[in-house]
Amino acid sequence: MRILVTGGAGFIGSEFVRGLLARRTDRVTVLDALTYSGNLANLAPVANLPGFHFVRADIRDADAVGRAMAGQDAVVHFAAESHVDRSIASATPFVTTNVLGTQVLLDAALAHGVGRFVHVSTDEVYGSIDAGAWSEDQPLDPSSPYSASKAGSDLLALAYHRTHGLDVVVTRCSNNYGPYQYSEKLIPLFVTRLLRGEQVPLYGDGGNVREWLHVADHCQGVELALDKGRSGQIYHIGGGTELTNRELVGRLLVACGRDWDAVRQVPDRKGHDRRYALAVDRIRDELGYAPRIPFDEGLAGTVAWYRDNPGWWRPPAGAAGEHPAGA
Template sequence: FGTASLLEICRKFPVKVFLQISTDEVYGALPQGLADEKFKLNPSSPYSASKAGADLLCLAYQKTFGLPVLIARMSNNYGPFQFPEKLIPLFITNAMEDKPLPLYGDGLQVRDWIFVEDACQALLLVLEEGRVGEIYNLGGGNQRTNLEVTRAILKQLKKSSRLIKHVADRPGHDRRYALDSSKLKRELGFEPAVNFSEGLARTVKWYQDNRSWWQNVKTGLYRDYYERQYRQRLAMESSKTGKRKGGKRK
């Protein structure tokens, strides 16, 4: 309803451009290859389905009312100031406090990562130079499994891999996302400037230098969210580990 309301307001009070920020999740899981902008929509979660619906609604307003719409489908962002519910800041901050890193399933889910500065630069380029009515994929070209990302974080912080705790996977957790962003490069000349190693190092350092910021964030309502999301999963994993160790002692 939010996107529909904004579109209707912009139809009544004309704007220069309406930029819809979407997600690579609208394409669904890809066993292999890359999804370009013409790839069929196959969302598999309520979140991605709502995003796919919003994208279609934007295109409908462009075709029906001539609203100057652009759509940017983003891969996973990371960098400074990211709220610690997300994988990278959650695992950085947990590792800094020697707390468990709750990794969903086997950790082999693949995501494409783009550093926040590159993401902002790409969005600005689409906003200023993109063709009305077009869709642009904004990927970083950095495909990594969640386990690879987790190990890279631990290496940066010189922490033990024993902090990794594999927990029950999320319902509807897609296995792999991968964007073809060649249209963005071809039409607008964009290429990410920050590779994953550099971006992760800068991100880790930011959280190290801004401990008071994220410690204040990880209180109150955040703590309630974390308990709901991970407490039972971590408890179940601890129980399984205890049983395995008990079996060995026998």
């Protein structure tokens, strides 16, 4: 199979590409603009494999996308602007990349007769839930410019299935963690600061609840959706471990050998959803998905990776500044 992976130099996309090329004989083309969170070092383990090809291009560039799309059998679309705090500071790149960029990809997939289009999304499109877990049929109710742009791209992808018959599958995941995650997100931000002996910022009362999913388990679910998902269907990919941000920070402090003196509370962010949770019955029952990496094991491995790879770290870029722990 010839697979185009957008955003394949990012955290989740590169995990997917490394795993796919390690296990399978597919030919994989990565299309990535190498913005601040894309890093070619993430693809170094597979860069010299015969099945790997890299194209530096923006998904909003229709000509470049068309050239990359020609001859592909499937698309796995990870590329997105994804940090809520940045979307609050400026929504423009989120709308243009996540919505218009997705439209460019969908048009190219139609034009070139691509067989399957996997659109990777997020639990944040549903907004907050007080108890229980969202099913795939839940109406979307996004709270931030980021989640609104992802909801828009989800609906656009599904509309191309209904209108044009494009073979679209949408996945929505809970919060990812693991090696190679860019240091603006909660876990790598805290780990890298704590290992440097610095203080870390915690939003509000720290009571916001998130469900945590190791990136390798997420990519397992995406691969199942690629291979076996039903056309026009949505699949949730969850990790099954719910923690408040404060509980997570407590575990990170222990793992990094620090105490609560290293934490300072900061005002909560605008529109901060209190809790996310996904029901995974559909992907479990239809595709055989189950998370394989226990959270404590995965978190220990993640902290160890950042401790052992200080040369990979870099501070968050751009004008958004410090991003507190508010996943």
